[in-house]
Amino acid sequence: MRIQLLPSTFDAQGVATLEQRLTCFVIDDCVAVDAGSIAIALNAEQRSKVRDIIVTHPHMDHVASLPIFIDDLYPSLQEPMRIYATEEVIGLLERDVFNWNVYPRFSDLKNDYGPVMEYIPIPVGEPFRVAHLNVVAVPVNHIVPTVGLVVSDGQTSVAFSSDTAETDDFWKIVNEMKGLDALLIEASFPDRMSKLAHVSRHFTPASLGQELKKLTHNGMDIMAVHLKPSYREEIIEQLHALNIPKLGVMEPGRIYEW
Ligand SMILES: [Zn+2]
Ligand SMILES: [Zn+2]
Numbered sequence: 001m002r003i004q005l006l007p008s009t010f011d012a013q014g015v016a017t018l019e020q021r022l023t024c025f026v027i028d029d030c031v032a033v034d035a036g037s038i039a040i041a042l043n044a045e046q047r048s049k050v051r052d053i054i055v056t057h058p059h060m061d062h063v064a065s066l067p068i069f070i071d072d073l074y075p076s077l078q079e080p081m082r083i084y085a086t087e088e089v090i091g092l093l094e095r096d097v098f099n100w101n102v103y104p105r106f107s108d109l110k111n112d113y114g115p116v117m118e119y120i121p122i123p124v125g126e127p128f129r130v131a132h133l134n135v136v137a138v139p140v141n142h143i144v145p146t147v148g149l150v151v152s153d154g155q156t157s158v159a160f161s162s163d164t165a166e167t168d169d170f171w172k173i174v175n176e177m178k179g180l181d182a183l184l185i186e187a188s189f190p191d192r193m194s195k196l197a198h199v200s201r202h203f204t205p206a207s208l209g210q211e212l213k214k215l216t217h218n219g220m221d222i223m224a225v226h227l228k229p230s231y232r233e234e235i236i237e238q239l240h241a242l243n244i245p246k247l248g249v250m251e252p253g254r255i256y257e258w
Pocket of ligand 1: 057059142201
């Protein structure tokens with residue numbers, strides 16, 4: 001499985017920067033997990049192939065350019081953009097984003113080929129199919145309804161925590177996946193900001209270190225993501241100081257293969 005965390009910003013030479021402001025992972029160039037930077041950082045091939053998008057929760061950094069992406073492709077979409085999310089998250093997207101005020105309600109619109117956007121409600125705790133992938137979604141502990149995911153292609157499995165603080169259901173499902181290849185887990189704030197991390201339901205390196213003790217098997221790569229750009233270096237230092245084997249920081253733009 002090929003996974004790329006899309007970059008969010010580019011320097012004056014057009015080179016992707018390492019700061020992660022927006023969240024969007026692209027799997028095998030065709031399925032997206034969240035859509036923060038989807039309209040600004042997909043390459044041409046990905047742009048022509050990505051029609052399946054799983055939205056873990058409606059926070060702006062995860063959906064910022066989703067409306068623009070659908071808008072850009074509006075006349076040329078020969079099949080609808082399929083948005084996979086829980087009923088709760090679909091309700092929030094319709095109420096707060098695709099509401100005719102912030103942006104058009106694309107789920108009501110058609111182009112010459114048919115509907116341009118379709119919601120696919122996803123179950124929690126039960127597997128469902130997205131393109132060639134099997135996915136299980138499980139609620140995590142964030143300030144809005146949010147799911148973590150375990151994604152498998154039959155050979156490789158990768159878990160995505162999405163945004164979360166201390167949680168149990170996610171670890172239960174991760175612990176059941178004995179052959180898990182990688183765990184992409186959030187680490188948003190440095191340790192000195194544990195209060196803000198707590199109220200906004202995110203991890204610091206210290207709370208992540210505690211949380212990883214819930215893992216009953218190891219050997220998978222653990223990649224920290226969602227580092228707030230202003231504290232990136234500080235968070236990385238604190239993550240390294242945890243001395244957890246195979247714990248690294250995922251680089252936006254780079255392609256990882258598991
Ligand atoms: Zn969030
Ligand atoms: Zn976020």
